[in-house]
Amino acid sequence: xxxxxxxxxxxxxxxxxxxxxxxxxxxxxxxxxxxxxxxxxxxxxxxxxxxxxxxxxxxxxxxxxxxxxxxxxxxxxxxxxxxxxxxxxxxxxxxxxxxxxxxxxxxxxxxxxxxxxxxxxxxxxxxx
Amino acid sequence: xxxxxxxxxxxxxxxxxxxxxxxxxxxxxxxxxxxxxxxxxxxxxxxxxxxxxxxxxxxxxxxxxxxxxxxxxxxxxxxxxxxxxxxxxx
Numbered sequence: 685x686x687x688x689x690x691x692x693x694x695x696x697x698x699x700x701x702x703x704x705x706x707x708x709x710x711x712x713x714x715x716x717x718x719x720x721x722x723x724x725x726x727x728x729x730x731x732x733x734x735x736x737x738x739x740x741x742x743x744x745x746x747x748x749x750x751x752x753x754x755x756x757x758x759x760x761x762x763x764x765x766x767x768x769x770x771x772x773x774x775x776x777x778x779x780x781x782x783x784x785x786x787x788x789x790x791x792x793x794x795x796x797x798x799x800x801x802x803x804x805x806x807x808x809x810x811x812x
Numbered sequence: 813x814x815x816x817x818x819x820x821x822x823x824x825x826x827x828x829x830x831x832x833x834x835x836x837x838x839x840x841x842x843x844x845x846x847x848x849x850x851x852x853x854x855x856x857x858x859x860x861x862x863x864x865x866x867x868x869x870x871x872x873x874x875x876x877x878x879x880x881x882x883x884x885x886x887x888x889x890x891x892x893x894x895x896x897x898x899x900x901x902x
Contacts, residue, residue: 768877770885801895 686729686737689750699732700725703740708750717743821880824850831855844869848884863887 687693694702703714718725721739723732732740744750749757765773775782781794792798815822824847834840835855842860857876862869863883870887878886 764877768875768881768886770878770881771888772885774888 686732688737688741689744690752692751694729697729698726699723699729702729706744706750708748708754709744713748717748821851821853822849823853828853828855831859834859842871845883848882848887850883852878852881852883854879865889 688703689706692706694705700711700714700718703709703717704711709717715725717740720743721736723736723740762773762776766776767773772782779794779796780787781791785791787795824845827843827845827847827850830843832855834843840859842862844862844864846864848863848865852874854876856874857879859874861872861874861883863872863886864870865887866889872883872886
């Protein structure tokens, strides 16, 4: 079981798939890494030699932010928007959609579970 | 969709001139402006702008982190006072 970038241990899948188990590595990055390391993307992860694993680790360390470092960067970027009290920062503070989506309906990912308001149009009398 | 790099950032020319003048005289006085779409350039840092929000002018003190954003991002145009509190049931 190869071990890449700290904690993550992908396995029985093709390398191009198992690399995506790292936070911050998607389809594009996975293929780019393998192209640079000169490894066949269709190969299974368990068939990697130690040299190949080392090559992958080296490329990731050098080029891409993954896992904790990436999470930290995202946190900082959001904190920056909040601190300068930009419109986007305000939307983050209120946990509403940031990129101009509608909020009269939908936007449930940001707003969380529905909070039903009695007496509002469209709401049938609930209970008593 | 972001703006074409070929054109460079949009900076309101008149406003930019006024800032340049202030920098020359090393002066700092609030600048009233309606140019909400104007990108904040490094020259703007340290100045105070009064950005129109459609109703009145909002004071915006520009710090370094704001470079690259637009002036309008810091002068909200909408008021939301919250929903009315639910009437207490006796």
